[in-house]
Amino acid sequence: ATHIAEQEERQLRDYDEALELWSTFQTKTQPLSQSLSSQLRLILTPTQSTKLSGSFRTGKRLNIKKIIPYIASSYKRDKIWMRRAIPSKRAYQILLCVDDSSSMDDNNRSSSGRLALESLVMVARALTVLETGQIGVLGFGTDVFVAHALTNTSFSSHDTGARVLQKFTFKQEGTDMIRLLRKTIDHFRDARLTQASSSGGEDLWQLALILSDGLVQSRDHARLRPLLREAMEQRVMVVFIVMDDAKENKKGHSVLELKEARFGPDGTPVIHRYLDSFPFPYYLIVHHLEDLPGALAGLLRQWFAEVNS
Amino acid sequence: MDEPMADAHSAQVKVTFTTTEADFQLPESKRQLLVPADIKRYGLSRILNSDLMLDTGSIPFDFLVNGSFLRSSLEDYLNDNGLSLESNLTLQYVRSLIPPTFEASF
Numbered sequence: 382a383t384h385i386a387e388q389e390e391r392q393l394r395d396y397d398e399a400l401e402l403w404s405t406f407q408t409k410t411q412p413l414s415q416s417l418s419s420q421l422r423l424i425l426t427p428t429q430s431t432k433l434s435g436s437f438r439t440g441k442r443l444n445i446k447k448i449i450p451y452i453a454s455s456y457k458r459d460k461i462w463m464r465r466a467i468p469s470k471r472a473y474q475i476l477l478c479v480d481d482s483s484s485m486d487d488n489n490r491s492s493s494g495r496l497a498l499e500s501l502v503m504v505a506r507a508l509t510v511l512e513t514g515q516i517g518v519l520g521f522g523t524d525v526f527v528a529h530a531l532t533n534t535s536f537s538s539h540d541t542g543a544r545v546l547q548k549f550t551f552k553q554e555g556t557d558m559i560r561l562l563r564k565t566i567d568h569f570r571d572a573r574l575t576q577a578s579s580s581g582g583e584d585l586w587q588l589a590l591i592l593s594d595g596l597v598q599s600r601d602h603a604r605l606r607p608l609l610r611e612a613m614e615q616r617v618m619v620v621f622i623v624m625d626d627a628k629e630n631k632k633g634h635s636v637l638e639l640k641e642a643r644f645g646p647d648g649t650p651v652i653h654r655y656l657d658s659f660p661f662p663y664y665l666i667v668h669h670l671e672d673l674p675g676a677l678a679g680l681l682r683q684w685f686a687e688v689n690s
Numbered sequence: 691m692d693e694p695m696a697d698a699h700s701a702q703v704k705v706t707f708t709t710t711e712a713d714f715q716l717p718e719s720k721r722q723l724l725v726p727a728d729i730k731r732y733g734l735s736r737i738l739n740s741d742l743m744l745d746t747g748s749i750p751f752d753f754l755v756n757g758s759f760l761r762s763s764l765e766d767y768l769n770d771n772g773l774s775l776e777s778n779l780t781l782q783y784v785r786s787l788i789p790p791t792f793e794a795s796f
């Protein structure tokens with residue numbers, strides 16, 4: 382069994398401050414949240430079933446197996462038509478993984494932390510409105526912690542939200558993305574087993590959204606690839622949302638421009654673009670909060686199309 | 691840094707270069723950089739001089755962090771000041787005024 386430790390010793394943000402933050406962010410992101418939920422509704426809700434089945438008096442296609450009994454019964458057993466079955470119900474489990482490391486903090490002249498929390502509020506609200514399944518929130522840095530367990534309890538009350546925001550202070554002194562992916566895959570595997578025993582036949586989709594400034598030690602990039610492959614094999618979709626604030630005074634600070642310098646064997650400096658070795662196949666870069674609903678919906682639409690093709 | 695190829699596995703720290711010297715300004719897109727955490731003044735100088743940065747050949751530079759000259763590796767500086775690799779360090783570079791004979795002391 383895997384456990385993600387609830388850290389007893391975690392320093393929490395003041396409750397009233399967190400409550401104030403949640404309500405400010407919820408008000409601010411309300412229109413964006415609505416836009417996201419209506420876009421997601423179209424993507425996440427199956428509208429068409431591909432299979433024809435059943436026996437009906439009217440329908441789309443004849444059920445050949447019913448023809449002989451139909452004739453034999455002197456045309457009395459006339460339920461010989463098949464219809465499109467009701468689309469199979471999909472269930473979702475969505476984990477929002479928020480980077481709690483100190484590179485996200487304002488003290489580091491980064492506004493990624495704030496942008497990540499605003500995005501968290503917006504996405505959590507959109508998913509709550511959709512009533513699409515279970516939502517959980519993980520925090521990560523040097524460690525991984527559960528900020529909100531993967532349950533049906535959604536973010537309809539400010540209290541629930543505030544208790545999550547309390548856990549994000551951006552003080553962790555490392556960004557262990559390897560550990561995050563490991564824990565995410567394990568968490569989803571456990572959740573899948575629980576789900577399977579409680580409800581049958583539902584089509585379960587598991588999605589992890591990582592909200593982070595995207596700064597991972599480059600030496601970890603290669604070690605992340607096998608984990609991303611494992612996630613894919615487990616049908617867990619991982620989307621990396623890079624919080625890349627592009628407000629005033631931030632020119633030249635975008636992760637898109639970020640380079641890394643290494644020394645070759647002869648001591649000559651070699652410079653590469655940081656994102657060139659970034660291992661996440663599905664990532665999007667958000668400069669402004671307003672970009673997120675469209676970008677996320679677009680990416681999920683593309684992914685569903687690929688999976689269903 | 692004993693084995694040169696070990697570099698690819700070393701930790702990195704993000705730095706932002708600034709300068710007040712008009713002749714050595716970097717374009718905005720080159721001011722932030724991830725560098726090996728065990729880098730010292732000499733390595734930083736080499737990076738700045740490289741053709742992808744200032745393309746200045748081999749001008750020795752000194753680096754100021756929070757007002758004082760960097761005299762150790764960035765990693766040691768972070769440790770000594772209770773900072774982690776998550777920090778974004780601002781490095782102000784100036785043309786070195788120290789005569790080359792004294793360079794060994796850095």
Ligand SMILES: [Mg+2]
Pocket residue numbers: 480482483484485555556596776
């Ligand atoms: Mg970080």
